[in-house]
Amino acid sequence: MTRLGRGLVGRLVVTMILVATLAAVVGTLLLRGAALSAARDNALASKAIVAQELATRLDSRLANAEDTLRIVASHGQVAEVSPAAAERLRAILRSSLTYDELVLYDADGNAVTAAANAFEAGLVDYPARDDIAPRATTVGFVGIDESFPPELEIAVPIQDPPGSPVGFLLARLPLEAIALPVQHHDAASGATRFLINEEGAVLVHPERDRMLERAQFPVDQLAGGSGIVEVDGERYIAALAPARSIGGSVVVTQREALALAPVQQQMIELAAILVAVLGATTLAVSVAGGRMLRPLERLSDAAARLAAGERRVRVGERGTGEVALLSQEFDRMAAALDQRETQLAELQRLALLVSASVDRDGLADDLVRGALTLLEAETCVFLTSDGEERSEIAGLAGRPLDGSQVRELVEPADAGGADAHVLVAPVTTLAGTSIGELIAVRPQEGFDDDERTLAEAYAAFAAVALDNARRLQLEQALVHELQEGMERRRMLISGVTHEFRTPLTCIEGFSSELLEHDRDYTEEEREGLLQKIRAHAEELDHLVTQLLEFAATERGRAAPDPSTVRLDTVVAQEIASLSALLGDRPVRVDVPEITVVADSQLVRRVLSNLLSNAAKYSPPGTPITIRAEPEGNSIRVDVVDQGIGMTPEELESAFQPFWRAPGVLNERGTGLGLALVSEYVRIMNGTLRANSTPGVGSVFSFTLPVRVRELQP
Amino acid sequence: VSSDPAAAMPRERHYGALIVDDEEDIRLLVRMAIERWNRGMAVSGEVDHGEAALREIERVDPAVVVIDQMMPDMDGLETARRILALRPDQVVVLFSAFLDEEIERVAGEVGVARCVDKRRLQELPAILHDLVQRN
Secondary structure, three states: OOHHHHHHHHHHHHHHHHHHHHHHHHHHHHHHHHHHHHHHHHHHHHHHHHHHHHHHHHHHHHHHHHHHHHHHHOOHHHHOOOOOHHHHHHHHHHHOOOOOEEEEEEOOOOEEEEEEOOOOOOHHHOOOOOOOOOOOOEEEEEOOOOOOOOEEEEEEEEEOOOOOEEEEEEEEEEHHHHHHHHOEEEOOOOEEEEEEEOOOEEEEOOOHHHOOOOOEOOHHHOOOOEEEEEEOOEEEEEEEEEEOOOOEEEEEEEEHHHHOHHHHHHHHHHHHHHHHHHHHHHHHHHHHHHHHHHHHHHHHHHHHHHHOOOOOOOOOOOOOOHHHHHHHHHHHHHHHHHHHHHHHHHHHHHHHHHHHOOOHHHHHHHHHHHHHHHHOOOEEEEEEEEOOEEEEEEEEEEOOOOHHHHHHHHOOOOOOOOOOOEEEEEEEOOOOOEEEEEEEEOOOOOOOHHHHHHHHHHHHHHHHHHHHHHHHHHHHHHHHHHHHHHHHHHHHHHHHHHHHHHHHHHHHHHHHHHHHOHHHOOHHHHHHHHHHHHHHHHHHHHHHHHHHHHHHHHHOOOOOOOEEEEHHHHHHHHHHHOHHHHOOOOEEEEOOOOEEEEOHHHHHHHHHHHHHHHHHOOOOOOOEEEEEEEEOOEEEEEEEEOOOOOOHHHHHHOOOOOOOOHHHOOOOOOOOHHHHHHHHHHHOOOOEEEEEEOOOEEEEEEEEEOOHHHHOO | OOOOOOOOOOOOOOEEEEEEOOOHHHHHHHHHHHHHHOOOEEEEEEEOOHHHHHHHHHHHOOOEEEEEOOOOOOOHHHHHHHHHHHOOOOEEEEEEOOOOHHHHHHHHHHOOOEEEEHHHHHHHHHHHHHHHHHO
């Protein structure tokens, strides 16, 4: 359960419990008070009745005892107050359970005769009784302070004739004999009946056996005859009724706690029932509340998750209740938030792309894929445009479209209002240059204004990204070019240094050897070393010449000095002069005896460079061919080798000054040979061509203009 | 030159050098310098390109290899790299007409013991000797 749910249900339950508990406590207390009061009153009333009834019964029993005694006193020797009445008295004692002793007194109060149940009574046991007037029946207690329970004395007058007292008959009997009904105790109910005298001293008590001394009942606490008395901290319900004939009172008591116990019990049961009802209600409220609150909880939970930044939060509550409708509204809101977040994330992703992307082609694909997600389109196309003309599709994502379909989308045939299903966002740099258009198509649902705004923002990002990528590409190309230039320069220096250093080292080495160790060599050996020195010197001369020539062509050489030249002769001369360089490579010559008009020095330079090139780039032993044949108004000369050859790209650069084939970077040479050839052929109004296949060989061809009449002398 | 000008010189052959250079005359000069110097070092082999050096080195087992940098097909540094891949402890000297920081850097990476400019031909034997002794 969520915090909200717990809170609501919890508060409801707590409130209910508080209210119900308060009601239960107050109700129980009120009820209890009333019930206790009523129970107390009832108990008091019933006690008073019982006490009254018992008092009446005691009076009646005493009256009976008096009557019996009067009957005894009215007969025979007893009536005569004769000592002979003893026998009669004993007989009566034997038949009566009531009396303990019977004593016959004369009118002066002296004992005449006596009988006792417990002992052989003698007159000496009965002193004179002047306290008793022999004219009326008297009742009194004997030895109330000495014995407990006390004995009762009843004296009835004997008159003969009536009105003339001659004596009296006194009977002693245990008070209990009269007060038997009063002696009652019920442990279960805590009810006790007993007899007290006027001062409150207990005369007869059912628990007398357990009483060690005479107890005193607080009569002063019972002013109205009934009420609550408190003895030794215990409360009693008590009622008192005087038994006048005895001169005492009957007391009926009950321990209040026990008297009210049933009521208390009922109260407890009532409270238990209340608690049970309360518990059941709380449970019911809790369960029902929880069930009622569950949708609300889910809503609250979803809101909390949404607030915490969670995506794709939905309540998913169906139905038509208020909470369900609220939930559905929430879901719609969350969905809208999701969409907006997705769009923002896509924009953000693109912004990152802007700073990270270097690959322009890959970027176009990324852009359309991003737009497809962002705009939830079926197809997205990025059309690049170069000025006026619409050009190619640079990127496409989603359902494929061909070029004509795209054109149709961008320029609808009816040219009416914009088609809501097609979105065209111009991609324009910050400087205002159009790079192209971003087109999104969504046949099932038109684009709204928000989406068009979003697409424009996206297109602005795209423009920056593409512009950056283009600039980076240009920068990289520039850096690459600079690096290549530096490397070329380094290779040139390296190559030229090597070209000069090698012959110089050789010249220096061999000449030192000859100067210092001349005698170590034979004449023939010395000759050999000197030949080497000369060859290296010539090589140096060739190098210097080549460089100077190049410098001259760079400055703009003077016009050639044409003359008639026998081509076959020039070729033969040049092969002879290059014999050392050509080595064992066989040279096939297929040149007709032909005369051209050209600068003979330049023709020799061209041939020299092409032949040394062929030698340089072909393995020893492979043949080199020189052939010439007419071509229109010119003659074409081919120099054919079976060397390492060149790729088309290498061939394109081969005539650049200082360029050298990558595979032979360390071959000796300045990289000037072909550049010079090209220049020389150009100033002789000829053309230069080259064909080459890597691994097979190269053919360099140049043409020279021919004068027809000189071709056919 | 068909005969060996240094062949008549008295010498002790304690260890050999392999010379790798496409220029025949440079090889001859290096040989002459080494044999003229004559301190127990001799030229035990000569080849004119890198591939040949890789074959020859196993046969002659030289104490030191002198390699020219500028050679067709396989340059000196590449030749040195392959030699050192096969024989990591081999003493290799790059003997070049052109030396710059880039070549020195690559040579250091490859494991070349020393780069020597071709102008210092006369000092070459002493340098080789020193390197071999140190090794």
